[in-house]
Amino acid sequence: MKADIISEELIKPSLPTPLALRNYKLSSFDLLRGPNYISIFLCFPSNGTNNLSSQRVKLLQESLSKTLTQVYPLAGRYVKENLEVDCNDEGALFVETQVNCKLSEFLDADDKVTRLCDHLVPHILESSTTPLFSVQFNKFTCGGDLMAINCTHRIADGFSLFKFVEWWATACREGINKLVDDRPSLDLPSLLPASQTVPDIKLGARKSNVVTKIFVFNGEAISKLIAMAKAGGKRQLISDTVVVTAVIWRVLIKIAEARHGKLRPCVATHVLNMRGKTALPVPKDAFGNLCYQAIAQFVPSNDQSEVELHDLVGLLNVGKAYKDLVKVSRSGDDLFASLVDVTKEVSDEYNNMEGDIYPFSSVVQFPAYELSDFGWGKPIWMGGGQVHVPLEIIFLWGSRDGKAIEAWVSLNEDDMLHFQQHPDIIASTFTN
Helix, strand or coil, X not given: CCEEEEEEEEECCCCCCCXXXXXXXXXXXXXXXXXXXXXXXXXXXXXCCHHHXXXXXXHHHHHHHHHCCCCHHHHCEEEHHHXXXXXXXXCEEEEEEEECCCHHHHHHCCCHHHHHHHHHCCCCCCCCCCCCEEEEEEECCCCCEEEEEEEECCXXXXXXXXXXXXXXXXXXXXXXXXXXXXXXXXXXXXXXXXXXXXXXXXXXXXXXXXXXXXXXXXXXXHHXXXXXXXXXXXXXXXXXXXXXXXXXXXXXXXXXXXXXXXXCCEXXXXXXXXXXXCCCCCCCCECCCCEEXXXXXXXXXXXXXXXXXXXXXXXXXXXXXXXXXXXXXXXXXXXXXXXXXXXXXXXXXXXXXXXXXEEEEECCCCCCXXXXXXXXXXXXXXXXXXXXXXXXXXXXXXXXXXXXXXXXXXXXXXXXXXXXXXXXXXXXXXXX
8 A cells, every 4th residue: 555645745834823822831740751643533434436535535634724713722832941842833744645546445454554554544653742632634545544643742732632533523514613612621721730850650661563553453353341340249330441451451461471471460550531530620622631540459369370350340349449530639639649649659559570562542432433423424443542653552543333332452462462362352353
């Protein structure tokens, strides 16, 4: 597959950013994020002609320009020395390409993720001159389109990126005036000022030869897994996200056991959106980084030889994590200190012992498809993650019909081979 560049353009805000807003300081939670970019992919069906695709490009560029006036830091550049974004309106990158195959050929390909990463998404490395937000609009020979969106993790988490896509889609579909009652809030740096020194803590390590594959758990498979977990008697209310996380986690634990000859400790972390979950006066649509790590630890006993699905389901207690948040959310400093303490405790513990850590992130409950209508209908397929980062991580996406979960699993090549051949994965999924 090949994607030829038709045009590249920097999309600037339609109105200049006021000088008073020129310097956007990072929040304390922003300081925990590295120079990575988050990606979202949206596929739109064939319209029968590339002429309509060109009209889409024009509408997208015009509405992006208007939406950037509301979220102006995304049109600026990151100044590492000052821990701030210079909101200089240099613009977001918009690339238009022509792909030499049909969209259906791409969607049906076994190496879909590899093709995505190699050809269809902007590959941006953070610097003082590179855009913080970029788009690659890929036109296929059939008239179908794939839009790849890249956003810096420095000043935005996954929720913020989805909200920006929603605002942009609304502006494209109905006009920028529709955002009057749903304007983005850029107040997080003032609520959570970066006044503390951030220790160097990491949950999960970068590795070589990391590959990504998509595994689909359909509704029938998920129902069977929930029934299996309930048979263990741990709890009656089990979400689709929790049971899929537990299955993947269990397989990863078993892979490590086969390699090392014994069960060993393993941590699974899940990203929690804290908006509306703390006592802090955080607007529901606050733009920035405001996520907490829910940490589940599996620590085998000395004579333990098996790990059961229902036991792992019981360890994935997201509700307790939210309750803990409320207890420590008297101030932004308390909240940030709690996150740092919990993360550092687990990080230090696992750096001093033999064990594994696997980060999970889920957007299953987020109405991604419904909010991504730019005026020509919902996407027929969506996905994403941190595609150019060599990190072992799992992203969970809901399907278009809401009945299945697509797991974007990134693992070392050797572990991926064992993962896709494990009986539990073969029995519960098909690759996409």
